[in-house]
Amino acid sequence: MRECMGTHTFEDGYSFRALWTRDKVPAYISWEHWEQNQRKLRENSTKFGFGVSRGSTLLAGRVVCGKCGARMSVHYRDGIPSFDCTKASMQFGEPVCQTFNGRWLEPLVAELVLKAMEPTAVEMSLIAAEDIEQDRARLEKLHQQTVERAKYQADLARRRYEEVDPSNRLVAAELEKRWEEALISQRKREEELNRFVHERPSKLTPQQRETIKDLSNNFRELWNNDATSAKDRQDLVRILFDQIVVQVIAQSECLAVTVHWSGGYISQHETRRTVMRFDDLKNGAELLSRATELYNSGCPRAEMIRQLNAEGYRSARQDQFTDTSINALFLVLRRKGMIGSKPNSIGPxxxxxxxxxxxxxxxxxxxxxxxxxxxxxxxxxxxxxxxxxxxxxxxxxxxxxxxxxxxxxxxxxxxxxxxxxxxxxx
Ligand SMILES: [Zn+2]
The missing domain is CATH 1.10.1660 (Multidrug-efflux Transporter Regulator; Chain: A; Domain 2)
Structure with missing residues (x-):
């Protein structure tokens, strides 16, 4: 056995020096599994800035930039998590790739957790888990049969070698070579079987299944209970989701969210973020035009607020319009010369x-x-x-x-x- 020390580099550019013995000794886990474990250890470590100790957000260590694929760092403003992709700015002095707050992203993810834990969803998952167990049992049997065949072939090669006349050296050498090849093949098949058995997820006992079903019945209550800590919720999110990829669409308030669930399922969602200016809103131009129209119609301020809210318009902060935000809107309209100091009095x-x-x-x-x-x-x-x-x-x-x-x-x-x-x- 020869130990190896070297630098291992992940796909996202992170690298570290480590000791490993790849392909040198029989492996209990696959290389991909080892890489996955290292990645998870790294993600769980606060040393790299992704650990759950960085505040109370549900999404700590799970949000990935949809533009460049880097993990996003989190900071808090007035208790609301804000995510920044600073990799390009930190490494190359470029502008921040994208930034958004989690004001609507967090409730979206919380709702996904709650839906996943609804009794019907849990029931379906348990049925799926049973199917997977049965599939794995079939595969394990196939692996065992392959090992049996390899053993038989190695035994046959051994017997042929033992039966040959030693004076017939050329034939003996050929049979010895075949025996050795059969033994190597047998060892490989046994290693594959060992790995397969080792990676088998633990099987739920009937009692555990019942406990899970019971928990799912009042999961929403448990989730919202004050006794449930932020860390408990974070842990659950980390179990359910591998990563949550978020991309700001066209610098607007719209966020495209791709959720990578543990186990490989991927779901797509949309949510929003706060923006700084009315112009950044997807329907910003439409909002300014409608507000101008209402203002010039002589519409009273309170009615204008009600009307804009009823028509689905939102402030840059993505809240319903209030006396304060309508003032900000008037200021923008005046600055742009879209309205005067008084309405144009065109009625009604x-x-x-x-x-x-x-x-x-x-x-x-x-x-x-x-x-x-x-x-x-x-x-x-x-x-x-x-x-x-x-x-x-x-x-x-x-x-x-x-x-x-x-x-x-x-x-x-x-x-x-x-x-x-x-x-x-x-
Ligand atoms: Zn980025």
């Missing part, structure tokens, strides 16, 4: 002065119409907001030009369309 929502000007009447006249119910209004704070859309505006224009002191016909004093309900508080 109007301030008193704008509608009076549009109708060519004095504001007190409009106030009189409001009292009589001839125009639809709603109080927002200390202001009155008037409603006059394309269907109702011609009626108000006719009403404005109707001679004073003459009784107004009903069709001019009754609104032609209904003002939508809207909230007055953000």
């Amino acid at each position: 929502w109007w301030r008193s002065r704008a509608l009076s000007r549009k109708l060519g009447i004095k504001p007190p006249t409009l106030t009189g119409w409001r009292h009589r119910g001839w125009v639809q209004t709603k109080q927002v704070g200390s202001r009155w907001i008037f409603w006059a859309d394309a269907d109702d505006l011609p009626r108000l224009q006719q009403l404005a030009s109707f001679p004073a002191g003459v009784e107004k016909p009903d069709d001019l004093t009754h609104p032609k369309s209904k003002m939508p309900e809207f909230s007055v508080n953000a």
Whole structure:
């Protein structure tokens, strides 16, 4: 046996000096299995920055950059994990490859864990495990038969060698060579069988199966229980998933997530991240245009917030719009010159002065119409907001030009369309 010391390099470039005896002595595990073990040891070690001790995120040590394949480092901002791919910047001084926070990634992974542990999923996994056990038993039998055949061949070669006349040296040498080849072949087959048996996953006892089924029935409760530590959850994620590959799509808020489950299954998902600017949003241009349209329609601020949220728009932080984020939106629209300091007053929502000007009447006249119910209004704070859309505006224009002191016909004093309900508080 000759021991070897050398540098072993992994696919991702990580290398280390180690002592090994590859192909020198009978192996109990395959070379690939050994590499896998080394990788797992490395991933579990905090020395390399991937260990679970780096904070409370579920995903510690599991997130891989979808752009360059490097492991992503994690840091925390306001308790929210943020992932950075710094390999290119650390090694070559290039910009950070990609960065995103785990605000939506973590719940996505937690939900995958919970779904995987649902009773039906666990039942299916147990059935699959049984099938695998049966397949492995069949394969083991095949390996044993191969070993038996190799033993028989070696025994046959030995007997032929022993039976030959020693004076017939050439024949004896040939038979000795065949015997040796048969013995080598026998040893190889035995090694393969040993490896196969050694790599066999431990079989669940009926009691263990029942315990697993029982646990799956209230797993969601256990997962959310305060007594369950972050480390317990991390350990489970590390058992279930080999890696979680995440790629930011086109610098937007969208994340493409590829989950590599232990055992080889791969699933694809989508989630999002916080971005810094409205322009970074996938539908950023659409949002700015819609907000401009609503603003110029005279839409009250609270109604605008409600309307944008109802239409599915989100702030750069990926939250629903609030008084604060709508202010940020207005600031961007003004900076881009998309809106002025006041709405363009194109309706259907109007301030008193704008509608009076549009109708060519004095504001007190409009106030009189409001009292009589001839125009639809709603109080927002200390202001009155008037409603006059394309269907109702011609009626108000006719009403404005109707001679004073003459009784107004009903069709001019009754609104032609209904003002939508809207909230007055953000
Ligand atoms: Zn990267």
